[in-house]
Amino acid sequence: MGLLNSLINSFSKTPTSLSERVTTLEIKTVCLGKELPDLEHLILIKDRFPRREKIKISIENETLEEIIQIADIPNFQQYQNFKNKFFDDELEVMITIDKKVEDNKFSIYCFDNFMSDFLKKETSDIMKAFNQLLKLNNYLIFEIFDSSLVPSLLLSTETMVFKKADEENTILESDRLKKIETCKQNSNFYSNSNLELIPEDFHIKTDSNSNLRNVFEKIETLLSIAYLSNSAFLEKSSFKIQISGHRMSNYECDINVQKLKNKEFYEIYKWTYTDGNPADKLIIARNAISLHCKNLDLINIDETVFASIKSNFALYQKENVMQYIDLKNKLAEYIVKLTTTSNDMIYGLFDKFKNNLIAFLTFLLSVYLIKIMSNQSVGSVFTKDVTYLSFLILVASFLFMIIGIAEVYFQKNKIVNGYNELKKNYEDILDKKDIENTFKSDDLLKKSI
Known part of the structure; x- marks a missing residue:
């Protein structure tokens, strides 16, 4: 766990519990009063963490008789008195790290734990979490402070990178916010969480870990369909869309149950919103997709649909x-x-x-x-x-x-x-x-x- 491990080892070799959620990391451990580290040592370790994090350490005795908290400005004398008073007592230590995005960077300290919690979420909650992190940013770099990871670059998309914290910063050039506005102007995508995500956020360029691939490909397809349709609505697990072309096509599915993955939708989306007038391209794309849906399920479109769209656009x-x-x-x-x-x-x-x-x-x-x-x-x-x-x-x-x-x-x-x-x-x-x-x-x- 690298940096995190040095903080935990200041109190105990093995934590009793560790939970890293999207924006919060919580660690519980126990130690004797005499095992508490010197406050100067503790502050030195805290200073090694990124300044964007808010670290809070709470120490209490078994009877909750007294609690001491170490946050922004610690009191040296108060800490020393507490340590002397409970010198031979067993103490419970709670370490909380509140994480936030700053300068397009975000921290992950225990990647396996983070992924375990993250992948338990429903697809809509995962989208909501990324929406919260990416909000008002053109790109996002996930810095992983976990020395157990072998690859330097774990995963990258058009707008996000998961990499080791000690590796050089990856420079991303993205017009993400401008693309969001273009998508809004040409389609109607609604959700309970006011999602401002685009398929490029989840289009994988480099991948050294397959855990995220499945969920990223599903969200990429879902967003591509949403921005190609006339109207789309996502409510928890229910995804409803309407495509009006040569015929009216309606589609509804449960995104947590159904296999919602088809790279053709991203290809069509990318072509539609790159160069030229998206409004003209969308008319032709919707016509072709609606005709396809006459005989087959929407999600099962193949490369012939995209070929038909490009041919019609050429004419x-x-x-x-x-x-x-x-x-x-x-x-x-x-x-x-x-x-x-x-x-x-x-x-x-x-x-x-x-x-x-x-x-x-x-x-x-x-x-x-x-x-x-x-x-x-x-x-x-x-x-x-x-x-x-x-x-x-x-x-x-x-x-x-x-x-x-x-x-x-x-x-x-x-x-x-x-x-x-x-x-x-x-x-x-x-x-x-x-x-x-x-x-x-x-x-x-x-x-x-």
């Missing part, structure tokens, strides 16, 4: 490429049309202004020439009638201006609506980012307006 991509080219062509045509229409609107407005100005100036010039030819004085050009007529023409020009502006706004709205309809037609083919890139954030439309 889907080819169809989308043709539609994408079609969009580019239509957009090019629309750009030419938009430029021409915008120019026509601008020139048309200037033409109306120019013609209106010429008409008014022609009227004034005609009146002026008539006065000159009739030998009348220039000062009498703007008679009462001419002035009224001039104002009438100005009012008509103003109305003409309003009609011209209204016509421009109508044509502008027609252009904007046509542009938006073109974008809307391709929302089912391209995602939002692709549309923004293709239409260059509407710069052309803004410039034209």
Whole structure:
């Protein structure tokens, strides 16, 4: 037991009981008062433990007459008085270590004992335990302070490593938290414990111990199915899922009884959530899986289902490429049309202004020439009638201006609506980012307006 053994041996060679659960280690042993170690020695051993652990040592006599506790700040005099008082008495020693995750590390002191307790749990409780440890972490390193273990690296997954504490730290690069968000956005997985786990947490890369393999493979499959389905619900041992594709498929099983292990689900999950748009891939995957479930049990899918999914996606991509080219062509045509229409609107407005100005100036010039030819004085050009007529023409020009502006706004709205309809037609083919890139954030439309 390495480090732990040195602490136990300070009191007794053999503990009366030892229990290591997920976050708590408890040891009970007995010794005579005169066998109690010096407090300085005890503190030196405690300081060798990782700082993230909270170690508490409680010593009491048989009649519970007096109890002394050694925690953060021990009292030297009190400890020495207790030791002298019960020098020849048998004492019971209780050592408690509260373990927690810090800097992506977690301790295991007696691996066999830890595994024995861990593997007795139901599958849902095991998932809950890992959820508690991995929460808000991209990865987790289990440091094993157990010298009896031969392999330096016991087990590793995409996001977890079980290794000897004295070995070099294994560097893990994982975007686990980002992947959890992606899975949440594309599926509906519910559980009583609000599990935030992904299949990568349990996908074994290296394994020197088979004890964890079976349970890890089961959880990997369960999570893969959950994130491939439309909805999934885990309640204790009951796992219910619904997949809606070409047909509606419902599946329910007892995860503690049934053999829930199939590597094909992880392969499909990994392909679906790696590269590209998961939403498009999920539609095709669910269609293929639902068709398979028509004749066979869901858990028994084989490699032919994954092959079918990839083939259908290849056809889907080819169809989308043709539609994408079609969009580019239509957009090019629309750009030419938009430029021409915008120019026509601008020139048309200037033409109306120019013609209106010429008409008014022609009227004034005609009146002026008539006065000159009739030998009348220039000062009498703007008679009462001419002035009224001039104002009438100005009012008509103003109305003409309003009609011209209204016509421009109508044509502008027609252009904007046509542009938006073109974008809307391709929302089912391209995602939002692709549309923004293709239409260059509407710069052309803004410039034209």
